[in-house]
Amino acid sequence: MKVASRFSIAVHIISLISGAEENERCSSEWMAGSIGVNSVIVRRIMGLLRNAGLITTQQGSADSRVSRSLDRITMLDVLRAVEPDPNLFSIHQNPNPACPVGARIQNVLETVYSRAQVKMEQELERTTMADILSGLKAKAP
Amino acid sequence: MKVASRFSIAVHIISLISGAEENERCSSEWMAGSIGVNSVIVRRIMGLLRNAGLITTQQGSADSRVSRSLDRITMLDVLRAVEPDPNLFSIHQNPNPACPVGARIQNVLETVYSRAQVKMEQELERTTMADILSGLKAKAP
DNA sequence: TCAACCTGTAAGCATACTTGTTACAGGTTG
DNA sequence: CAACCTGTAACAAGTATGCTTACAGGTTGA
Numbered sequence: 001m002k003v004a005s006r007f008s009i010a011v012h013i014i015s016l017i018s019g020a021e022e023n024e025r026c027s028s029e030w031m032a033g034s035i036g037v038n039s040v041i042v043r044r045i046m047g048l049l050r051n052a053g054l055i056t057t058q059q060g061s062a063d064s065r066v067s068r069s070l071d072r073i074t075m076l077d078v079l080r081a082v083e084p085d086p087n088l089f090s091i092h093q094n095p096n097p098a099c100p101v102g103a104r105i106q107n108v109l110e111t112v113y114s115r116a117q118v119k120m121e122q123e124l125e126r127t128t129m130a131d132i133l134s135g136l137k138a139k140a141p
Numbered sequence: 142m143k144v145a146s147r148f149s150i151a152v153h154i155i156s157l158i159s160g161a162e163e164n165e166r167c168s169s170e171w172m173a174g175s176i177g178v179n180s181v182i183v184r185r186i187m188g189l190l191r192n193a194g195l196i197t198t199q200q201g202s203a204d205s206r207v208s209r210s211l212d213r214i215t216m217l218d219v220l221r222a223v224e225p226d227p228n229l230f231s232i233h234q235n236p237n238p239a240c241p242v243g244a245r246i247q248n249v250l251e252t253v254y255s256r257a258q259v260k261m262e263q264e265l266e267r268t269t270m271a272d273i274l275s276g277l278k279a280k281a282p
Numbered sequence: 283t284c285a286a287c288c289t290g291t292a293a294g295c296a297t298a299c300t301t302g303t304t305a306c307a308g309g310t311t312g
Numbered sequence: 313c314a315a316c317c318t319g320t321a322a323c324a325a326g327t328a329t330g331c332t333t334a335c336a337g338g339t340t341g342a
Contacts, residue, residue, distance in 0.1 A: 005231035036235030060309030090146035094177030120261040201338030
């Protein structure tokens, strides 16, 4: 069970873009150096964040910006930007409808899974990129 | 992002074992028919549940039992039985320690991820296999 | 005792997802 | 125009998942 590390990388990218000084330029190559991955990975994930409207980029120029204030970008926004599948839990596809259990298990599981996932998402929604940035600063006295 | 369907299959297996009448035998073949997967898959997952102490089995005989009362088997127990990796979220492994963000992002993310995962686990812990069984019956009037 | 049935498990395979890498078209800037 | 940048395709490699066949060995009832 794994949420792919591109979620973490996406948070890292936004932190770098928003934490950079006004004159500092963040090329994908430079960010790749901070993150520890290939620059293509960075550009791919930036594409996802751009499609989700969280950042703006400019082709040909290392000039990325965050689209709105950090306290209005939640961790859930970032997760949904990089994760195509909204469902955390998988349910087997072919239970036997002729069996009393098989006929109803999907429904029962959906209910339980949905409750659990919502709890997690609520927590991610409470945490914003502004919290992340202040966390990064707090740990650097 | 996916929790493997063996979690759902495990819940299905326990439902079948505990829902069966006293004289009914649940062979892995028969359960496979209700679940809609190969019997080897069923036996493999039963092995995980057995290792976790949730069920007992007897080699050579279709005689599986649940080890304790259903209201003391939580969905979290089942998840942990079938899922080896306890961490839901992945963090990139090589952030640059020379970068202020790279040096601290792992710590910050761990904190946030842990909070979110705990919320989900608490919800799974509140739901027991007894709830699942009564859910299965409730939807069958 | 033996035939039928069962479990436990190894091994091989196909598929899908993730990540890394090279390559290149084309925009930007001094 | 040269240097630098983004956006994206294409391919490779590693890993997880699930399917299937095969088989060793336990169980049970006639």
